[in-house]
Amino acid sequence: MAAYRADDDYDYLFKLVLIGDSGVGKSNLLSRFAKNEFNLESKSTIGVEFATRSIRVDDKIVKAQIWDTAGQERYRAITSAYYRGAVGALLVYDTSRHVTFENVERWLKELRDHTDQNIVIMLVGNKADLRHLRAVPTEEAKAYAEKENTYFMETSALEALNVETAFTEVLTQIYHVVSRKALDAGNDPSALPKGQTINVGSKDDVSAVKKTTCCSA
Amino acid sequence: MVNKRVPDWLNSSMWQSPPPASTTTAAPPPPPPPIKPPSPPSKPPSVSSSDGSGNEAREAREPAGSVQKTEVRDPLLSSSGGNEYDADPVEDVSRQVQLSQELSKKIINMGELQRLASLGIPDGAGIRSTVWKLLLAYLPRDKALWSSELAKKRSQYKNFKDDLLKNPSEVTREMEESTSSQNGDETREGKGLLSRSEIPVDEHPLSLGKTSVWNQFFQDTEIIEQIDRDVKRTHPDMHFFSGDSASAKANQDALKNILIIYAKLNPGIRYVQGMNEILAPLYYVFKNDPNEDFVINAEADTFFCFVELLSGIRDNFCKQLDNSVVGIRSTISRMSQLLKEHDEELWRHLELTTKVNPQFYAFRWITLLLTQEFNFADILHIWDTLLSDPEGPQETLLRVCCAMLILVRRRLLAGDFTANLKLLQSYPSTNIGHLLYVANKLRSHSHS
Numbered sequence: 060m061a062a063y064r065a066d067d068d069y070d071y072l073f074k075l076v077l078i079g080d081s082g083v084g085k086s087n088l089l090s091r092f093a094k095n096e097f098n099l100e101s102k103s104t105i106g107v108e109f110a111t112r113s114i115r116v117d118d119k120i121v122k123a124q125i126w127d128t129a130g131q132e133r134y135r136a137i138t139s140a141y142y143r144g145a146v147g148a149l150l151v152y153d154t155s156r157h158v159t160f161e162n163v164e165r166w167l168k169e170l171r172d173h174t175d176q177n178i179v180i181m182l183v184g185n186k187a188d189l190r191h192l193r194a195v196p197t198e199e200a201k202a203y204a205e206k207e208n209t210y211f212m213e214t215s216a217l218e219a220l221n222v223e224t225a226f227t228e229v230l231t232q233i234y235h236v237v238s239r240k241a242l243d244a245g246n247d248p249s250a251l252p253k254g255q256t257i258n259v260g261s262k263d264d265v266s267a268v269k270k271t272t273c274c275s276a
Numbered sequence: 277m278v279n280k281r282v283p284d285w286l287n288s289s290m291w292q293s294p295p296p297a298s299t300t301t302a303a304p305p306p307p308p309p310p311i312k313p314p315s316p317p318s319k320p321p322s323v324s325s326s327d328g329s330g331n332e333a334r335e336a337r338e339p340a341g342s343v344q345k346t347e348v349r350d351p352l353l354s355s356s357g358g359n360e361y362d363a364d365p366v367e368d369v370s371r372q373v374q375l376s377q378e379l380s381k382k383i384i385n386m387g388e389l390q391r392l393a394s395l396g397i398p399d400g401a402g403i404r405s406t407v408w409k410l411l412l413a414y415l416p417r418d419k420a421l422w423s424s425e426l427a428k429k430r431s432q433y434k435n436f437k438d439d440l441l442k443n444p445s446e447v448t449r450e451m452e453e454s455t456s457s458q459n460g461d462e463t464r465e466g467k468g469l470l471s472r473s474e475i476p477v478d479e480h481p482l483s484l485g486k487t488s489v490w491n492q493f494f495q496d497t498e499i500i501e502q503i504d505r506d507v508k509r510t511h512p513d514m515h516f517f518s519g520d521s522a523s524a525k526a527n528q529d530a531l532k533n534i535l536i537i538y539a540k541l542n543p544g545i546r547y548v549q550g551m552n553e554i555l556a557p558l559y560y561v562f563k564n565d566p567n568e569d570f571v572i573n574a575e576a577d578t579f580f581c582f583v584e585l586l587s588g589i590r591d592n593f594c595k596q597l598d599n600s601v602v603g604i605r606s607t608i609s610r611m612s613q614l615l616k617e618h619d620e621e622l623w624r625h626l627e628l629t630t631k632v633n634p635q636f637y638a639f640r641w642i643t644l645l646l647t648q649e650f651n652f653a654d655i656l657h658i659w660d661t662l663l664s665d666p667e668g669p670q671e672t673l674l675r676v677c678c679a680m681l682i683l684v685r686r687r688l689l690a691g692d693f694t695a696n697l698k699l700l701q702s703y704p705s706t707n708i709g710h711l712l713y714v715a716n717k718l719r720s721h722s723h724s
Contacts, residue, residue: 082502102648105639106636108701
């Protein structure tokens, strides 16, 4: 049973980053996904914070290693180092603060400058629960996401709305990219030697396919 | 397999369990005492208001009818028990007596004060508030100068507030007033006409001029909103800082004022996230002084102490210096070198085997002076030591960070990347007296 599998018993390990302006709710999205927790007032993130969670995609265990980053501009030079090896990104804005949506463009550039071009990106409009304060119309964000060729979803970490779906969608898409790549290369990903790196995130040292050595715990 | 570079003292069993209470207590340590009441005159809900220990003064300040806040979750009270090393009541009392003696002198011996304070300042009697002001050179050594010096600084702060915290309408109105009074044009009112403001083109809110007070205002707004967001989430678990109570709101306003004034006076660095965390312990300690004069002026006093403290560590906040020898990256490398020097096996395992880049955890440790790693009472205790270093807090801080790694070395040596990073990003609560003891030990070995 999955619940009894050891923490490091996984088939794939994918590194994701959470980016976006300060105060859009990145840390709460992460704690909702990783621990099912939410804090109305959580401390600001300085540097990076880190969490993991494993989910099942098809018949595989995918372990997500998620890096939550500081939002303020000052920390950008430092946090860009954490992008290394990321195969997925959730680019978060606050649906009730338009300026955080305007800055999405800068964050996208940041991502594209520091990560592999195959990275799976999802634009995430968080705080969708603040309906009376909405400043970014869904259609506007959706159109932007289409133009930029990213996935899109509106979430509420507070109401646990779409958080699970957003992360799962990104991880599933990465999984598809990875398995397609492996097929293209004529390899069955599960047949790769233990620890061999799949080259989805370029000089990636984290995201790896790992052959499970034992079927069940 | 023990690395041969690890000196004997490092493998002593002492590292894994707290050392004997102290050299002065031959008898077995007494059971952990309830931590002495902290300097803030907080009371359990059932106790009535006046208990004669300086509380009346504080009560008197409260607006009539307001409910005295009961700091049920006061961090100083919630400090974990079992700290025989640092909470030894005999030690505490004798240190409190020694510190009080030092403070009663006409001219304070800073060397002695630093030595005593570095061992930890007992939480009672409001000593910490005064000692920190001395350590940060806000109060001069010569007590005869205190009142004049305080008066000068407090009036200076009042001027900063008057000049820097008003909005542009007030600025333009004053400009207009000063012009009209210069023209001797004070007869208008007598004619019963409403005067129309003559706003210079440059100062119109819609002016695109870079020098316009409104342009400056809009730029400031972004920073002020950032400060506002961060102040609201400073120690969100403490009633003193957080919540809807009038006192929490007033405390938040004070923190905001200080950060805004600092940002405006320091345009090169402005406000950087995390400064709020550096500010909070200072303000908390000063605001909880038993002396009412210090309570009333806590905001002004905190401002100057904050400036002084930040002057020693501000390079960590400065993006432009990230890659310089004084920037945060180089500071983190120095911590890493210190670890390598003292415990190469652990260093090798962390950085080479499990590839835990020290930036992943030490960035926050160092930038925030450990304020997000421990509970509040423990933070104050660590800061007693940091602030006592005559060279500034940084070197002591690096030793404390290094000691934090060494104290969990067994778990780290058994851990992989994920386990180690999780452990270091949420460091387990520990005996702070012991941690500081180990950190100090690194000092004596670092040049051998």
